[in-house]
Each structure stands twice: as C-alpha cells, then as structure tokens.
Amino acid sequence: MSNFTTPQLSPFSKSNLTASQPATPAAIQSETLNLLEWPRLCRHLATFSATQIGTVAAQQLQIPTTQAESQALLAQTVEVAQLESTVGGLQFGGIRDIGLALERAQVQSILSGDELLDIATTLSGTRRLRRQIDAQEDLPVLQTLVADLRTFPELEQEILRCIDERGHVADRASAQLGDIRQQLKVVRDRIYAKLQSILQRQSGAVQEALITQRSNRFVIPVKADRKDAIPGIVHDVSTSGATLYVEPHSIVEHGNKRRALRKEEDIETEIIRQKLTYQVAEVLPELEHLMITVVRLDLASARARYGLWMEGNAPRFVEQEQITLRQLTHPLLLWQQQKEQHNPVVPIDLIMRPDLRVVAITGPNTGGKTVTLKTLGLAALMAKVGMFIPAREPVELPWFESVLADIGDEQSIEQSLSTFSGHVKRIGRILSALEASSEAALEKPESVDKKISNALVLLDEVGAGTDPSEGSALAIALLKYLADHTRLTVATTHYGELKALKYEDERFENASVEFDDLKLAPTYRLLWGIPGRSNALSIAQRLGLKSAVLEQAKNRWAAKMKLSIR
Numbered sequence: 001m002s003n004f005t006t007p008q009l010s011p012f013s014k015s016n017l018t019a020s021q022p023a024t025p026a027a028i029q030s031e032t033l034n035l036l037e038w039p040r041l042c043r044h045l046a047t048f049s050a051t052q053i054g055t056v057a058a059q060q061l062q063i064p065t066t067q068a069e070s071q072a073l074l075a076q077t078v079e080v081a082q083l084e085s086t087v088g089g090l091q092f093g094g095i096r097d098i099g100l101a102l103e104r105a106q107v108q109s110i111l112s113g114d115e116l117l118d119i120a121t122t123l124s125g126t127r128r129l130r131r132q133i134d135a136q137e138d139l140p141v142l143q144t145l146v147a148d149l150r151t152f153p154e155l156e157q158e159i160l161r162c163i164d165e166r167g168h169v170a171d172r173a174s175a176q177l178g179d180i181r182q183q184l185k186v187v188r189d190r191i192y193a194k195l196q197s198i199l200q201r202q203s204g205a206v207q208e209a210l211i212t213q214r215s216n217r218f219v220i221p222v223k224a225d226r227k228d229a230i231p232g233i234v235h236d237v238s239t240s241g242a243t244l245y246v247e248p249h250s251i252v253e254h255g256n257k258r259r260a261l262r263k264e265e266d267i268e269t270e271i272i273r274q275k276l277t278y279q280v281a282e283v284l285p286e287l288e289h290l291m292i293t294v295v296r297l298d299l300a301s302a303r304a305r306y307g308l309w310m311e312g313n314a315p316r317f318v319e320q321e322q323i324t325l326r327q328l329t330h331p332l333l334l335w336q337q338q339k340e341q342h343n344p345v346v347p348i349d350l351i352m353r354p355d356l357r358v359v360a361i362t363g364p365n366t367g368g369k370t371v372t373l374k375t376l377g378l379a380a381l382m383a384k385v386g387m388f389i390p391a392r393e394p395v396e397l398p399w400f401e402s403v404l405a406d407i408g409d410e411q412s413i414e415q416s417l418s419t420f421s422g423h424v425k426r427i428g429r430i431l432s433a434l435e436a437s438s439e440a441a442l443e444k445p446e447s448v449d450k451k452i453s454n455a456l457v458l459l460d461e462v463g464a465g466t467d468p469s470e471g472s473a474l475a476i477a478l479l480k481y482l483a484d485h486t487r488l489t490v491a492t493t494h495y496g497e498l499k500a501l502k503y504e505d506e507r508f509e510n511a512s513v514e515f516d517d518l519k520l521a522p523t524y525r526l527l528w529g530i531p532g533r534s535n536a537l538s539i540a541q542r543l544g545l546k547s548a549v550l551e552q553a554k555n556r557w558a559a560k561m562k563l564s565i566r
Helices: 025-035 038-046 052-059 067-086 099-106 113-134 140-146 153-162 175-201 224-229 249-282 284-309 331-339 369-384 419-442 468-485 496-504 536-542 547-565
Strands: 212-214 217-223 232-237 243-248 315-317 323-328 348-352 358-362 392-397 402-406 453-459 486-492 508-516 521-528
Touching: 025 038, 025 402, 025 419, 038 052, 038 284, 038 331, 038 369, 052 284, 067 140, 067 284, 067 315, 067 369, 099 113, 099 249, 099 284, 113 140, 113 153, 113 249, 113 284, 140 284, 153 249, 175 217, 175 243, 175 249, 212 243, 217 224, 217 232, 217 249, 224 243, 232 249, 243 249, 249 284, 315 369, 323 369, 331 369, 348 369, 348 521, 358 369, 358 468, 358 496, 369 392, 369 402, 369 453, 369 486, 402 419, 419 453, 419 468, 453 468, 468 486, 468 496, 496 508
Parallel strands: 315 392, 358 486, 358 508, 402 453, 453 486
Antiparallel strands: 212 217, 217 243, 232 243, 323 348, 323 392, 508 521
C-alpha cells in the first residue's frame, strides 16, 4: 500500500556495499553497519519481539537521523523496561500482521475470512494493549503514544458476527445466507438418503459402502465389471481401473440443485465479505496508524527485553562531558557466551575526556584491538536506536550523527585491489562522507562547530599493508586531518610513530591492549595512556615457532634497539 510504511524498516542490501559505491554519507554508513555486524545484532533483537511484523521491523532497524528521535525511542525503552519489572511487560496477544490485508482493502480487493478475522483479533489485542498502558502510572511517553489510537469495537464485533473462528462466513451473517444453507442441508440429506438406499440394495456391486465426492458431486465406488447394476455418470476411475466413481441417475437432479445453491452461497458470502472490506477501507488511515503504533510498541518491548537480558543500562547523551563506558561488553560476544556457551567476554573501560579527538590503540594481534573498535561502534549505534548499552552505570556518550568504519581486509581479486588499496578506497569514501556532512552543517544555523563533523570514525590497522615508513606517514597525516574534521576517531595501529602524537597534540591519546608476558597471552583488557607493544616474538613463541628462529629474531631485535638508543 502506497501510504502504509512500517516504521523502523530499512531494507539492507549487500548489493549496495560495493567498492564502486558512491561516497555519500548514507552509503558509507550502510557499509559500516555491515562491517560492525549490525544486521546480526538486529537479528538478536528480533528474537525478543512479540509480533511477526515486529520481528521484521527489528531485523531491519533504521538508524534515526536526529538526536530527538533517539531520545524519544530511548524514553519508550525505559518505560517498557519499568513494565517488565512490574507486570511482566506489554502483552501483544491476538495482534497479527495485517499490513497486506490493509493494502488489499485499499484497492478494494475483497478480503478473505481469515484476513478479516485477523483484523478483528488485532483490534481486540490492541485495545487490551492500550488499556494495559493506560492503567499504569508514570508512563507518560507510552500513554501519549497510544492516546489517539482508535480500535473500532463496532467493526470488530461486526466481523466476529459474520466470520466464525475458522475464518468462514457464519450462517448468522445474513438471513439469505442462512436460508441458502438450510436448503443445502435439506438437499444434502436427500442425496445421502438415496445413496444409502442404493448401497444397501446393490451391496454386491460396490467396492465398499462409502459415499464420497468427485468434482464436487456425490458418488459411490462401483466395481467396474458391475457398472450396469448402478446406472449413472462416471466422474472418476481408480488407478487400477477396477473402481468407477458413479453418480447414480436418481440423484443427478438433486446434485444440480445442490450446485446451484452452492453458487448462491458463494455469491452471498462474497457480498458479506465485500461489505466488511468496505468497512475496513473506510477507516484505513486509522488502522494504518494503529499498526504503526503497535510496531513501535513491539520494538520498544524488544529493546527493553534485550537490554534487560544483557543487564544493560540506558545511555545518556553528553556534549561537553567525558565519554563514560565502564565494563562495556561486546553484545555479539555476550550472545555467544550466553546462548552458545563460548568463552567469557572480557569487558573494557572507555573513559575519554570531551576535548579528545583521536585515540590510537596499540598492542599485539589477537589482543582485542579490533573487538574494541566494534564494541564502541555498536554501542554508539545501539544508543541511537534507543537500546540499552551492556555497560555499568553511568553510561554516557555523545550522539554521533554518523558512525563510519574501515575494519577488516578489503582485498579484491575481481577489482584488482590489494589490501592496502582496499583500505585506502574505503577511507577515501569516509573522508568524502565527512566533507559532505560538514557542508550540510553549514546550512544548519544551530550547528555549533561547522568545521567538525559529528561523526565517530573507526580505523583498523590504519596505514597497514604497505611500506612501513610510508604507511606510518600516511597514518599520521590522516589522523591529524581527522582530529581537525571529526568529533572522535579511534584507530588501531602497529606503528610506533603514532604513539608520539599524544605528546605533540593534547587532542590525541594512547591506549593499548594488555599482554601477559608470563602466560604469553593477551588479557583483552584496555589500558589507557600507555602505548603497547606488538609482542610479536612472544606470540610467535606461544604459537610454537622454532626456538632457533626465535632466538635469532630476539638477538636482531635487541641489536636494533641498542642502535636506535645511540
């Protein structure tokens, strides 16, 4: 239906995530969602929804474009979470996905009995849902949401009067239909009486004493070699050919009468369903609004239940205050731990002062640097859609207009791209998106700093994949540019030169993933203000590289360090 769109729906197409994609903010943000595994998180969220249409909406969440939208969604989540702890949450019993039925009613396509019944049960279920919300105290946001809902009890009762629990048009729907069906019963009883008499008289000619139907005509199974004993019309033959399904001549007239009455019945039931469809179409805008509201409530309920399951807390959006994310857990890893019995997830602490623009995270591979980027990115997105964050209170972070990421290997044989080239192309798209965002800010009079794009940029192994000296120079130039042009950048790196930026520019900070030299294993904890080492030799030793190779490497490393000190 042209004017009925489910809220929070945004089809997510991988076909749009190609390297040749236009460098628009929306395009690179869509690519970022895939890199951060946002669709997977949405699928997890969908398991907490209560309705079919809510499940679809949760799987395809649209990211709000304004902070006001995010605040409104978060307020809904908080109130539903209160209900979860007091009355067990919102109840969605009886509510069905009637979107397709509403589309059909709009174009005057006659609705089926099942579709009409779904509309009736949805009206009833929504009315109970509204009453549940109105009966509670301290739910101003939810009560405002349902204040103008109309659930049309008269329409519901008329549907239930005309349509029975099986979705069939009931005899009581009209006097004419009741009369037709009474006549049908009389004719059917006469047919049965005559056939029963024939079965008794000609028991030797029938395969079994059975009355059945073929081509909507009543027939009895007659032995092929005794067909003359029961003259009539053959409507079917068994696979073996030994049995003929015969309508005896004595009931043909009754069969014709029955067929005519069935036709009248079909016409009358269609008239009744058509009248009900017209009644639905007359209140179509209100029914569309009802379904949109139901989806919003179901999404709020799913967000609340998911947040409580994660033991998360409601975020607060801050401007000139520090980012506070203590004991922050990656939600997808938490799901694996709880649902799939994976290893325990190690939470991280992200505390960043408000003037900070760039954080460089160093440390060994497999130490958790990339997971840190993804955790922060998902936390920012979860806050934007009104979800709780799996972190200790207080949960405080900015509202980022966009989250842009270059994470993972974008090597492409088809497009002849090396890993380095793939990263550069994606970073180029990020910079173009930031520029477009800054230009858009110039048109907003309320924008405080028009030069700074309100974006969170996440870069994994910035400058990697090429000559180290050139790669580090490129990485430094890129991070300095981002410090001037975006709200916050968090980058992982192996380049030691990036660690010195902190001492040149107070907008930079260092962090590292901790490595246990005794156990020769990462702890997955994040250390702030401390640049890390790659621990390549320690990791190689843990992974079983030959001791002779390791010893020679250690000697060369020691000699190089002495030379650099001189």
